[in-house]
Amino acid sequence: MQIRDLPYADPGEPDVRSGSRFLLWLGRRQLGGQLSCLLWGLLLHLGIAGLPLGVGIAVQAVVDRDGGRLGLGIGLLVAFGLAIAAGDTMVHRVAVTNWITAAARVQQLLSRKTAELGAMLTRRVAAGEVVAVSTGDVEKIGWFVEAVSRFASAALALVLVCVGLVLYQPDLGLVVALAVPVLALAALPLLPRATRRADEQREKAGRATELASDTVAGLRVLRGIGGEELFLGRYRAASQEVRRAAVRSARMWALIAAIQVLLPGLLLVGVVVYGAVLALDGRVTVGQLVTVYGAVALTHHPLRTFEEIAMAYSFSRPSATRAARVLALSRTATTPSGPLPAAVAPQAAPGSDLYDPVTGVLAPAGRLTAVVCGDPDAAGRLADRLGGHPAEGGGEGHASVLLGGVPLDELPLDAARRAVLVQDKDPVLLSGTLAELLDVPSSGRVTAAEALEAARCGDVLDALAQVSVDSDGDPMRTRITERGRSLSGGQRQRLALARSLVTDPEVLVLDEPTSAVDSHTEARVAAGVKRLRAGRTTVVLASSPLLLDLADRVVLVDGGTAVAVGTHRDLLAREPRYRAVVTRETDGDPGAFGPLGDGLAKEPSKRLDEELRAGLREELQDELEGESA
Structure with missing residues (x-):
């Protein structure tokens, strides 16, 4: 595999x-x-190991005044020098290729998993950990993968050098052959402690990264409540812990590096002393002594790879563990081997009902169903399940949503995503032009203009036209900053709704799609969504009377179970638990409506102004009649 062939x-x-x-x-x-x-x-x-042989032959030739052997020594030096040049060049080239291709494979795997899980990824894994895995961890994993082959070549070369020295000069060669394994394994007892310190450093660094990510994400809120200094102080403390852990880890690795320098130096001194004794006794020649000395001196180079592979494994193993933990996540929990292949997977018929067996919520095909939950977290979990993500924790929470009687998580991923689209309560706008924002996979039945009109984005288009760099002031060519930070919360929410409407899925699930807009705009948005989604299945999780009054049917979920079904006005008249959620009223009895009422009774009463509601209903009715005409 070459770099030019990437991606896989x-x-x-x-x-x-x-x-x-x-x-x-x-x-x-x-x-x-x-x-x-x-x-x-x-x-x-x-x-490298052969250079001393050429030097030894040349030195001995000079001592013996042998021109032929001198030429042989010089020839060997030239040959070994060419081998070193070629080997060093190609090792670097191939090692970098191995590093980059391994890192690229991990990045592709992570990208594929991110696309598979979608918004569920950061709900199962901390955002800081996702960032750490996709950046620093990928490099550490690639480092170890490429270092393995260099370590293997160094270890094999040391074996061959020791064998060669024993055959070349048994007296000195045997000393080197016995000492080299000791040198290679001398730092082994220190590795567990070094690994623990490195793990501690990475754990603290991961927590600091998560804290920084959370702080940046909530910076606007922190400024609003004056909490910047509090969180900055926490980050400073976390960063100091990382610094101290890094220093402790570096000290241990420095000790290992010192041992890797000290022990070969001691061996070199020993070889020189012992070799000098043998030379004085006439048991070795000067050339042999120079050869063995040079070979021992140059073993330092391959011995350093033992330290590197230990460090690479120590740093990459936790990184690989984190990456494996992310890659092990699955959107399904039904079969050991995951979703069935597209060729054999069941297919849901178009226009099918959507049913959640956990809560009992049913969304009939082609109708607008509103779901009311007293607990916003429960509404979020329900939205996740309706999107094909079973709840965590085992038990019945893993039961898959059924689309036309077919478990949604048994459908091929592409088919499931074409069938059901979930827009959560905090949608993200990516940077780019408005045209690029709305250029998403879709059925083609809904144009961008129709979606923008239904989401009542007229004021957004006017604002974008004013800041457009084009002479014609085309808002579709105006760039939107990262996460839409240049827009208000209501404008971002309506643009995200327009993007979902353009997609035109068979089933659209909206979690609090109008929570950031005023009542007048909310009524107009609700009317636009109902008109544009006519004949398509739409599920809205909300508690706003303006949305609920337009729904074909409303489902009340209390305690994780659907307890009442009807129209908005019907449920207002006959279901006190529904009134408790929608009007925030408890009729003075906190315990009258069970656990749901107990929680809501703690909030101040927020009785809606009847005249305002009546006026909005009349305006909305007039608008619907005008659009139908």
Whole structure:
């Protein structure tokens, strides 16, 4: 695999049972690159180890005044120098390729998993951890994968050097052969402590990253309540903990590096002393002593790879564990092997009812169904399930939503997403022009203009036209800043609604789609959505009377179960628990409506002004009659 061939057509199915298994799987996926790096690395290390042989032959030739052997020594030096040049160049080239291709494979796997899980990813994994995995962890994983082959070539070269020295000069070679394994494994007892300190550093760094991510995301709120200094103080404290942990980890790795320098130096001194004794006794020649001395001196280079592989594994294993944890997430919990292939998966018939067996909520095909929950968190969980994401925690919470009697999480992912679209209460607008924002996969039946009109985005278009850099003031070509920060909350919410309407899915689930707009705009938006979604299945999770009054049917969910179904006015008249949620009234009896009423009784009464409601209803009715005409 070459860098120019990236991205992979298929990054494969990773082994995510553990971090170590994930690293092993990555290594197996690029055996060709690993083998190439091993061979080039072996050429490099043997070329380095061969230099002393040429030097020894040349020195002995000078002592013996042998011109032929001097030429041989010089020739060997030239050959080994060329081998070193070629090996070093290719090792670097292949190692970088292995690093980048391994990192790219992990990034593709993470991107695929992110696309599969969607908004559910950050609800199952902290946003800071997602950032850490997709940035720093990817590089550490790639580092270990490429370092393995270089370590293997260095270890094999050391074995060959020791064997060669024993055959070349048994007295000195045997000393080196016995000492080199000790040098290579000398730092092994320190590795567990170094690994623990490195893990501690990464854990603290991950917490600091999460804190920073949360602080940036909530900066506007923090400024509103004057909490910037409080959170900045917390981040300063967290960053200081990271610094202290990093210093402790660096001290241990510095000790390991010192051992890797000290022990080879002691071996070198020992070889020189022992070799000098042997030379004085006439048991070794000067050339042999120079050769062995040079070979021992140059073993420092391959020995350093033992330290590097230990450090690479120490840093990459937790990173691989985090990556494996993210990649192990699944949108389904029904079968051990995941969703069925598209060729054999069941297919839901178009225009099918949507049914949640956990709560009993039914959304009939082609109708606007409103769902009222006293608990906003319960409404969010219901929206997730309606989008095909079973609840966490096992038990009945894992029961899949049924679309036309077919479990939604058994459908192929593409088919499920074409069938059901969920817009949560905090939709994100990506940076780009308005035309790019609305250029999403769709059925083609709803134009951008129709969606913008239904979501009542006229004031948004006017605002974008005023700041447009085009001479014609085209709002569709005006850039929207990241997350739509240049727009108000209501404008962002309506643009996100327009984007969902353009998609025109078979089933559209909206969680509090008008919570950031005023009552007048809310009534107009509700009318636009009802008109544009006529004949399509729409589910709205809300408690606004203006939305509920337009719904074909309203479902009240209390205690995680659908307890009442009817129209808005019907439920207002006969269901006290429904009135408690919609009007925030408890008729003076906090316990009259069960757990739902108990929680709502703690809030001040927010009785709606009857005249305002009546006026809005009349205006909305006039608008609907005008649109139908």
